[in-house]
Amino acid sequence: MITAVMPTYARADIAFERGEGAYLFGNDGRRYLDFGSGIAVTALGHCHPHLVKALTDQAQKVWHTSNLYRIPAGEKLAERLVKNSFADTVFFTNSGAEANECAIKTTRKYHHDTGHPERYRIITTGGAFHGRTLATIAAGRQEKHLKGFDPIVDGFDQVAFGNLNELRAAITKETAGILVEPIQGEGGIRPATLDYLRQLRKVADEFGVLLIFDEVQCGMGRTGKLFAHEWAGIAPDVMALAKGLGSGFPLGACLATEKAAVGMTAGTHGSTFGGNPLAMAVANAVLDVMLADGFLPRVERTGKLLWDKLGAVVKKHPKVFAELRGAALMLGLKCVVPAGDMVDKLRANGLLTVSAGDNVVRVLPPLIVDEAQVNDGVAIIDRVASAWFN
Numbered sequence: 458m459i460t461a462v463m464p465t466y467a468r469a470d471i472a473f474e475r476g477e478g479a480y481l482f483g484n485d486g487r488r489y490l491d492f493g494s495g496i497a498v499t500a501l502g503h504c505h506p507h508l509v510k511a512l513t514d515q516a517q518k519v520w521h522t523s524n525l526y527r528i529p530a531g532e533k534l535a536e537r538l539v540k541n542s543f544a545d546t547v548f549f550t551n552s553g554a555e556a557n558e559c560a561i562k563t564t565r566k567y568h569h570d571t572g573h574p575e576r577y578r579i580i581t582t583g584g585a586f587h588g589r590t591l592a593t594i595a596a597g598r599q600e601k602h603l604k605g606f607d608p609i610v611d612g613f614d615q616v617a618f619g620n621l622n623e624l625r626a627a628i629t630k631e632t633a634g635i636l637v638e639p640i641q642g643e644g645g646i647r648p649a650t651l652d653y654l655r656q657l658r659k660v661a662d663e664f665g666v667l668l669i670f671d672e673v674q675c676g677m678g679r680t681g682k683l684f685a686h687e688w689a690g691i692a693p694d695v696m697a698l699a700k701g702l703g704s705g706f707p708l709g710a711c712l713a714t715e716k717a718a719v720g721m722t723a724g725t726h727g728s729t730f731g732g733n734p735l736a737m738a739v740a741n742a743v744l745d746v747m748l749a750d751g752f753l754p755r756v757e758r759t760g761k762l763l764w765d766k767l768g769a770v771v772k773k774h775p776k777v778f779a780e781l782r783g784a785a786l787m788l789g790l791k792c793v794v795p796a797g798d799m800v801d802k803l804r805a806n807g808l809l810t811v812s813a814g815d816n817v818v819r820v821l822p823p824l825i826v827d828e829a830q831v832n833d834g835v836a837i838i839d840r841v842a843s844a845w846f847n
């Protein structure tokens with residue numbers, strides 16, 4: 458008999474009753490160090506007092522009004538995102554997939570409204586993940602996500618991640634944009650080189666197509682800068698955000714330059730829930746913390762510490778781990794042993810991580826993780842690796 462909750466997930470048999478900072482407390486009575494952050498979502502850890510206060514204060518005023526009316530906290534959040542990014546304008550969504558949908562629509566509409574309706578195709582990269590809607594599974598083009606959901610939404614082409622020759626060759630008169638994750642998340646923590654990101658900007662400019670970055674996972678401070686592409690010193694035309702933006706409250710955003718968003722006028726796009734007062738209150742509180750002096754440099758420093766310590770563990774256990782990759786607090790342990798088994802064993806030992814493509818274990822601690830917790834997490838990984846073949 459089918460379960461009441463549609464059985465689309467393979468869940469671990471544990472539930473959590475409470476969270477505090479980098480810890481989750483299970484219904485098994487145990488405490489877990491959370492280096493998964495609900496898949497890079499709870500950027501400020503669990504029950505951050507500033508976020509709890511923002512949410513509960515707002516909960517007593519007004520939850521939802523719809524986008525038929527002005528939402529001052531949304532105007533404030535959009536202004537802050539604009540001020541701290543390349544963008545001039547923001548559309549709020551409820552998820553990462555919807556943020557990408559808005560990015561795709563913005564890109565198509567830009568060409569439509571600037572005299573090139575024939576430009577509608579978006580080039581994506583192998584190993585990409587952009588969400589589970591019909592358009593975003595077509596964009597990601599992973600067989601396991603597409604199978605059984607034909608017909609595939611038209612308008613997406615794919616080239617190898619990191620390969621500029623293939624990219625140039627794939628651009629046609631119908632190409633509207635290039636959609637790339639600066640660090641692939643679900644694909645297995647595969648960072649683009651900074652040079653590749655810079656060349657993407659050049660190619661996009663040369664061919665008059667828009668550059669779209671999907672920073673749903675790598676954005677919002679995870680790499681030690683607010684957005685991962687900042688490391689390359691270039692900017693996209695359009696960007697999708699979600700995950701860390703609400704730090705646990707469902708929220709996404711599509712950011713764009715004024716030029717790219719030229720076609721996104723009243724009535725062209727919408728969302729009933731997107732940017733509602735509860736979400737906006739929480740995200741403004743998230744930005745209060747992330748934009749405070751010293752927060753992002755601390756993420757970078759903690760990331761370096763984690764990199765050094767995990768790197769040593771990887772070296773020590775070459776039969777268990779093949780490679781460490783990623784940036785700051787978005788790291789991937791490419792495994793020799795099955796990554797899914799590693800995630801299970803780590804959890805049994807009190808550490809939560811997330812598996813990804815390419816046989817990788819994702820290490821995604823909350824950005825507020827401290828040195829002692831980094832040491833504890835790495836010690837668990839070392840211990841599990843040491844005992845692997847016993």
Ligand SMILES: *Cc1c(COP(=O)(O)O)cnc(C)c1O
Pocket residue numbers: 551552553554555557586587588589638642643671672673674675699700
């Ligand atoms: C998680 C993720 C998405 C999809 O976000 P949802 O909120 O699950 O729709 C899209 N792109 C990237 C890079 C992601 O990591």
